Amino acid sequence: MVWTRKDLLGLEDLSKEELELILATADSFKEVSSREIKKVPALRGKTVVNLFYEPSTRTRVSFEIAAKRLSADVINIATETSSVQKGETLIDTGTNIQALKADIIVMRHNYSGAAAMLARHLNISVVNAGDGWHEHPTQALLDIFTLKEKLGRIDGLKVSIIGDIAHSRVARSNIWGLTKLGAEVTVCAPPMLIPPAIEQMGVVVTHGIDEALQHADAVNVLRMQFERDTEGAFPRQLEYFKSFGITQERLSKAKKDIIVMHPGPLNRGVEISSEVADGINSVILEQVTNGIAVRMAVLFLVSQGHDKKYETTN
Amino acid sequence: MRLLIKAGRVVDPANKIDAVTDILIEDNKIALVDEQIKIDTDLTIEAQGKIVMPGIIDMHVHLREPGREDKETVASGTAAALRGGVTTLLAMPNTTPAIDNPQTAALLKEIINRTAQAGVLLAGAITKDRLGKELVDIPSLKKVGVVALSDDGSSVDSDELMFMALKRAKREGILIICHSEDKGLSAQGVVNLGLTSTRLGLRGISCESEYKRVERDIKLAEKAGAAVHIAHVSCRKSVDIIAKAKQRGVRVTAETAPHYFTFTEEAVLGYDTNMKMNPPLRSLDDLAAIKEALHEGIIDVIASDHAPHTENEKEIEFVRAEFGVVGLQTELSAAVSELIEPGILGWPGLVEKLSVNPARILGLKKGSLCVGSDADLVVVDPQRVWQVGKEALVSRSKNSAFLGKVLKGRVEYTIYNGKVVYARSA
Numbered sequence: 102m103v104w105t106r107k108d109l110l111g112l113e114d115l116s117k118e119e120l121e122l123i124l125a126t127a128d129s130f131k132e133v134s135s136r137e138i139k140k141v142p143a144l145r146g147k148t149v150v151n152l153f154y155e156p157s158t159r160t161r162v163s164f165e166i167a168a169k170r171l172s173a174d175v176i177n178i179a180t181e182t183s184s185v186q187k188g189e190t191l192i193d194t195g196t197n198i199q200a201l202k203a204d205i206i207v208m209r210h211n212y213s214g215a216a217a218m219l220a221r222h223l224n225i226s227v228v229n230a231g232d233g234w235h236e237h238p239t240q241a242l243l244d245i246f247t248l249k250e251k252l253g254r255i256d257g258l259k260v261s262i263i264g265d266i267a268h269s270r271v272a273r274s275n276i277w278g279l280t281k282l283g284a285e286v287t288v289c290a291p292p293m294l295i296p297p298a299i300e301q302m303g304v305v306v307t308h309g310i311d312e313a314l315q316h317a318d319a320v321n322v323l324r325m326q327f328e329r330d331t332e333g334a335f336p337r338q339l340e341y342f343k344s345f346g347i348t349q350e351r352l353s354k355a356k357k358d359i360i361v362m363h364p365g366p367l368n369r370g371v372e373i374s375s376e377v378a379d380g381i382n383s384v385i386l387e388q389v390t391n392g393i394a395v396r397m398a399v400l401f402l403v404s405q406g407h408d409k410k411y412e413t414t415n
Numbered sequence: 416m417r418l419l420i421k422a423g424r425v426v427d428p429a430n431k432i433d434a435v436t437d438i439l440i441e442d443n444k445i446a447l448v449d450e451q452i453k454i455d456t457d458l459t460i461e462a463q464g465k466i467v468m469p470g471i472i473d474m475h476v477h478l479r480e481p482g483r484e485d486k487e488t489v490a491s492g493t494a495a496a497l498r499g500g501v502t503t504l505l506a507m508p509n510t511t512p513a514i515d516n517p518q519t520a521a522l523l524k525e526i527i528n529r530t531a532q533a534g535v536l537l538a539g540a541i542t543k544d545r546l547g548k549e550l551v552d553i554p555s556l557k558k559v560g561v562v563a564l565s566d567d568g569s570s571v572d573s574d575e576l577m578f579m580a581l582k583r584a585k586r587e588g589i590l591i592i593c594h595s596e597d598k599g600l601s602a603q604g605v606v607n608l609g610l611t612s613t614r615l616g617l618r619g620i621s622c623e624s625e626y627k628r629v630e631r632d633i634k635l636a637e638k639a640g641a642a643v644h645i646a647h648v649s650c651r652k653s654v655d656i657i658a659k660a661k662q663r664g665v666r667v668t669a670e671t672a673p674h675y676f677t678f679t680e681e682a683v684l685g686y687d688t689n690m691k692m693n694p695p696l697r698s699l700d701d702l703a704a705i706k707e708a709l710h711e712g713i714i715d716v717i718a719s720d721h722a723p724h725t726e727n728e729k730e731i732e733f734v735r736a737e738f739g740v741v742g743l744q745t746e747l748s749a750a751v752s753e754l755i756e757p758g759i760l761g762w763p764g765l766v767e768k769l770s771v772n773p774a775r776i777l778g779l780k781k782g783s784l785c786v787g788s789d790a791d792l793v794v795v796d797p798q799r800v801w802q803v804g805k806e807a808l809v810s811r812s813k814n815s816a817f818l819g820k821v822l823k824g825r826v827e828y829t830i831y832n833g834k835v836v837y838a839r840s841a
Contacts, residue, residue, distance in 0.1 A: 213616035214686030234616030298610035
């Protein structure tokens with residue numbers, strides 16, 4: 102299996118073999134972070150630009166560390182007041198970064214499809230670090246990597262994703278990645294937070310938390326993004342915790358060694374209790390650590406990919 | 416001036432003609448339709464193997480003038496029309512300012528008289544500024560030549576106001592065209608609601624937002640006894656509602672656009688903003704329903720909903736990009752490829768949708784090739800295959816859903832008002 106893609110835009114596009122290649126590559130990079138000198142020269146002389154249109158600490162820092170451990174030069178552009186307001190188009194921003202001879206743009210954007218659009222217009226690599234409600238491929242990859250590390254396989258696992266599925270890019274990427282690798286995925290949320298026709302993506306839908314936990318080998322607990330609830334569609338925080346919050350009591354009825362994941366940042370006492378977040382089933386901090394290896398793998402692989410170069414020269 | 420079109424397959428369903436014959440044009444009228452016309456002419460077009468049909472009457476075009484001349488002008492839009500075989504078009508009133516008073520309508524008429532290359536008819540707004548609050552003065556608009564009313568781009572939300580508009584329109588003998596959309600249901604949506612909106616992580620536009628309003632508009636028209644025309648029908652449920660209304664004798668007609676019988680929502684999966692339009696591309700089942708409705712005559716008209724937008728408004732994030740696509744130059748070829756080729760429509764059926772029915776609905780003495788009628792004709796090569804590219808589009812905007820697509824059937828000549836106004840060179 103040879104990697105050919107210049108971009109990583111989502112897991113929906115990837116084959117099972119490509120997913121496995123990323124995971125295997127991440128596996129080989131993981132050891133770098135435990136060395137005394139945490140660096141390999143794989144991307145020496147390459148420039149990675151983190152272009153973030155949404156506030157993010159965890160993902161941006163993780164990408165920055167990943168790039169630096171590969172010996173790349175890293176530039177961070179945080180556009181918290183979006184460039185839209187300054188008048189520059191996303192494509193113009195991208196072509197300018199390309200003209201600066203950067204090699205990879207890692208982009209977080211509040212609009213679904215922004216990474217795909219940018220990638221279409223650039224010859225350099227684009228890695229999607231989260232676009233709107235669409236995909237967050239590296240988050241799902243690190244979730245899957247962690248699961249595989251813990252349970253030795255993905256094929257045949259029962260994984261439940263709990264929370265605001267409708268507005269979650271993490272959920273979508275996890276669904277694509279997990280189902281392609283043979284896991285059985287259940288999504289669980291109140292009806293208003295389940296998007297239409299999602300069962301056609303190959304998942305089972307439930308509105309009952311106990312049902313979602315009952316046979317699960319792992320549970321991925323999504324962050325309730327109350328700050329994004331502009332439509333008043335969300336249940337209230339306490340109400341949500343009562344109905345869907347992952348507590349020790351609920352967990353006691355699940356498999357004893359169920360894996361508990363969360364993409365962070367945590368809302369303790371909203372979607373997950375502190376007891377569970379810090380408990381023996383939780384792998385939340387291991388996910389963070391694994392994020393580095395996964396992102397190293399992605400940055401390394403896309404730097405090798407040369408497909409679909411933009412038709413016109415820039 | 417004498418022009419002879421020789422030995423083409425003349426498709427003239429208004430006169431029940433579908434035969435290889437000659438057509439003689441003298442000045443701006445059709446002078447003779449007969450086999451083997453032998454006469455001295457100024458110009459002869461050899462049309463063996465070609466289709467000769469009345470010029471297309473496109474009931475749904477946005478020319479953008481006045482106000483957004485960067486997107487399109489009367490001159491550029493009508494140039495595109497001629498290349499697509501469209502000799503008469505109805506210009507939608509959602510310009511800046513809107514065509515909601517006789518002064519603005521007269522201003523546009525003056526621009527048309529000066530710059531139009533094809534026939535341009537005016538639609539006026541139903542309400543002032545298309546805000547759905549206050550009705551326009553219909554008689555004064557009629558007096559300056561407005562032939563239909565539409566708040567296109569918006570629907571009149573108030574049932575009372577819409578009912579009153581329909582009653583007055585009936586009294587004045589003018590057609591109301593409905594952009595049937597309940598924005599309360601489609602709010603902020605950008606693609607069809609369903610698996611596609613879920614996969615893309617975008618807000619959806621339900622079929623319900625369309626068909627509920629179609630249902631309402633028909634009900635009000637029925638109550639008012641007025642004629643009503645439903646624009647850009649995109650889904651099966653709307654088709655079903657229109658079919659039932661026709662059965663019980665409501666004076667309703669309907670149109671669809673080529674993108675609704677060519678593409679499904681899957682075309683949006685790469686976030687191609689040239690696949691973003693309102694109503695959105697729907698499911699395969701909806702596409703099948705549109706084709707059936709064309710076959711059965713439930714949908715009367717194919718119109719382009721030509722909606723030019725600049726690259727600055729399209730080559731941006733999908734959510735922010737404008738709705739709409741250009742279509743004047745591709746509608747005939749799209750219809751040949753998607754309707755004639757698979758046998759959904761024969762040539763007479765297609766000409767009805769493109770010329771005969773629009774003329775009837777708008778009350779025009781066009782869409783016919785009988786002796787004495789206006790010499791607006793198109794000569795089409797039904798076999799010619801071409802790939803749609805930006806360079807072929809003469810509209811100021813290039814936002815076509817068909818870019819890169821290979822289509823069958825191409826306009827060879829367009830004759831407007833007795834003159835050859837377009838002859839294909841490449």
